[in-house]
Amino acid sequence: MTTAVDSPITAIAADRVPDKYLAAAGHPLAAVTGAEILAPLISGGHVRYANLDYGASAPALTVVSAYLNEILPFYASVHRGAGYASQISTSVYENARNIVREFVGGRPDDSVIFTRNTTDSLNLLAGCLPGADGKSAGDVLYLDIEHHANLLPWQGVPHRSIVAADTIAGTIDSVRAELEQGGVSLLAVTGASNVTGEILPIRELAALAHRHGARIVVDAAQLAPHRRVDISADDVDYLAFSGHKLYAPFGAGVLVGRPDWLDAGTPHLAGGGAVKEAKLDGVSWATGPARHEGGSPNVLGAATLARATQVIASLDQDRWHAHESAIRSYLVEGLQAIDGVTVHQIFKDTDPDKDTIGVVNFSVAGYDAGLVAAYLSAEHGVGLRDGRFCAHPLLKRLGLPSGSLRASFGVGSRLEDAQRLLAGIEKLRRDGLGWDYVVDAGRWVPANDTRTYPHWAPNTPGTAGAAPCIDD
Ligand SMILES: Cc1ncc(COP(=O)(O)O)c(C=O)c1O
Numbered sequence: 001m002t003t004a005v006d007s008p009i010t011a012i013a014a015d016r017v018p019d020k021y022l023a024a025a026g027h028p029l030a031a032v033t034g035a036e037i038l039a040p041l042i043s044g045g046h047v048r049y050a051n052l053d054y055g056a057s058a059p060a061l062t063v064v065s066a067y068l069n070e071i072l073p074f075y076a077s078v079h080r081g082a083g084y085a086s087q088i089s090t091s092v093y094e095n096a097r098n099i100v101r102e103f104v105g106g107r108p109d110d111s112v113i114f115t116r117n118t119t120d121s122l123n124l125l126a127g128c129l130p131g132a133d134g135k136s137a138g139d140v141l142y143l144d145i146e147h148h149a150n151l152l153p154w155q156g157v158p159h160r161s162i163v164a165a166d167t168i169a170g171t172i173d174s175v176r177a178e179l180e181q182g183g184v185s186l187l188a189v190t191g192a193s194n195v196t197g198e199i200l201p202i203r204e205l206a207a208l209a210h211r212h213g214a215r216i217v218v219d220a221a222q223l224a225p226h227r228r229v230d231i232s233a234d235d236v237d238y239l240a241f242s243g244h245k246l247y248a249p250f251g252a253g254v255l256v257g258r259p260d261w262l263d264a265g266t267p268h269l270a271g272g273g274a275v276k277e278a279k280l281d282g283v284s285w286a287t288g289p290a291r292h293e294g295g296s297p298n299v300l301g302a303a304t305l306a307r308a309t310q311v312i313a314s315l316d317q318d319r320w321h322a323h324e325s326a327i328r329s330y331l332v333e334g335l336q337a338i339d340g341v342t343v344h345q346i347f348k349d350t351d352p353d354k355d356t357i358g359v360v361n362f363s364v365a366g367y368d369a370g371l372v373a374a375y376l377s378a379e380h381g382v383g384l385r386d387g388r389f390c391a392h393p394l395l396k397r398l399g400l401p402s403g404s405l406r407a408s409f410g411v412g413s414r415l416e417d418a419q420r421l422l423a424g425i426e427k428l429r430r431d432g433l434g435w436d437y438v439v440d441a442g443r444w445v446p447a448n449d450t451r452t453y454p455h456w457a458p459n460t461p462g463t464a465g466a467a468p469c470i471d472d
Contacts, residue, residue: 017330017415024326025415029319030311032059032247032412039381040451042435047381050420054245055194055359055408056385058225060304061247067307068250068300078299079273093299096306097289103309104220104239104256105230111259113289114252114302115268118221119149121240121255122188124292125217126153128265129185138185138214141178143171144397145346147194148390148469150219154188163397167349172204179212187216191223195389195398195406197328197359198350199223203234210235217257221245225410226324226357228317231256243305246312247411252301263287269294315411324358327409327418331360334422340365340429344398358413363404364425371437372405372428374444379434380424382417384408390469 028035038046051059060068071092076085078093097112106112115121131137140154143164151161162178164171175187187209192199202218209216217238220229224241231239238257243250255262267274267285271294276284285291332352335341344361364372373386387403388395395401407421427434436447 021326021330024322028412029323030411031062033065034059042378042446050382050417052384052407054410057244058247063311064248064304064308078297089299092303096302099306105232111262113255113292117242117253118240123153124268128261138183140186141184142188144393168347184214191218191220192357194222195391196345196361197357199355206235246308248304248308250301250304252298252305268292271295331418335362358409360407369403369405370444376424378446
């Protein structure tokens, strides 16, 4: 059994933290599973793991973990069985659609299609664009700030891209100018940048798209875990997000939106359940979500995703915002006060209090981002993301072709997580690295690392290989 010991940096004077931040974010807003796990330090001992990587995958809400245990005994095939457990599983699965529709403010006739994740949802939509059959009905228009999930699926269909301006206002002007050229069928835009956490004005962009005869799809992978979304109020046509970023890491994502294109589009997964009638040499496809959900659906993923949306929807909006905003402001102010640290953002006119989510992007002069990430993990028990965040065009344009660091947090976070990061970076600038590091399989790792994983995890640290989207 391991016990937590104080790392050199855990005892940070509380008087260095403004009261307003402590009051809003001294404690987690909601309990998450794994909040107290211990991370081994390279020099020996353990510290509480400071998880600042929510933007990649967020931990499960404990309510969601408990719900999973509650429904697990009733797990059975969906849509395929007359048995008691099958009926229950089917009911839970179908009801999950209603819960998710309500969460996003969906219209009564919107399709709610369960997928694997946001990437899957956007690929599904790409296969349903009018013109995907060869008769082009217009281009998909996207910005250069997008995650690859909202960029690459459109490259297989008629498309146009534009470079976002250095202000939100300028970016809207650029989008307007492009839409005025005509011939755009769909504007694909992120709700919030996974790189910098800056929020885009979705309602305004939706109105702009519609004024020019285009529809809009919002990649809400980052937005939905941080802000209420209402596709009816914002007049958004399609919305995609992932359970694993919304505190339900059980393998489901979702696409919600207008049924006409989806019902006419190419079935995303041809197979059982997606048809009305199949013959040896032909098929009559189903309409509705079934058309795209071929094969046995992920009932537990969909059910837990739906349960997570209920918890998130029940949060007091002011407290939710204050919690996240306190951690972000504290972190940004702290990082900016450290010599040699640069905090990155895309737009000059972003209001940091209103227009950002719990994501902070930065770099440390003189240190490779991957090395800083390895150091923070090995010497401070802090987990964050380094690299190019699956947003290569944006990183290149921000002048960060070899990547940067991203701290991200959410409802299970507390100010102490940010303190731990700041103390680690301060120490790095003051004392340098406390250990030797080498590059192994493209990743910085501590040399002579004797730490071990739990017995049920086969890898030893450092053998995981390069993170996605880091390599050239
Ligand atoms: C903005 C954004 N869009 C899409 C994705 C892809 O999400 P997933 O990996 O769940 O498909 C991510 C993941 O990081 C993201 O941040």
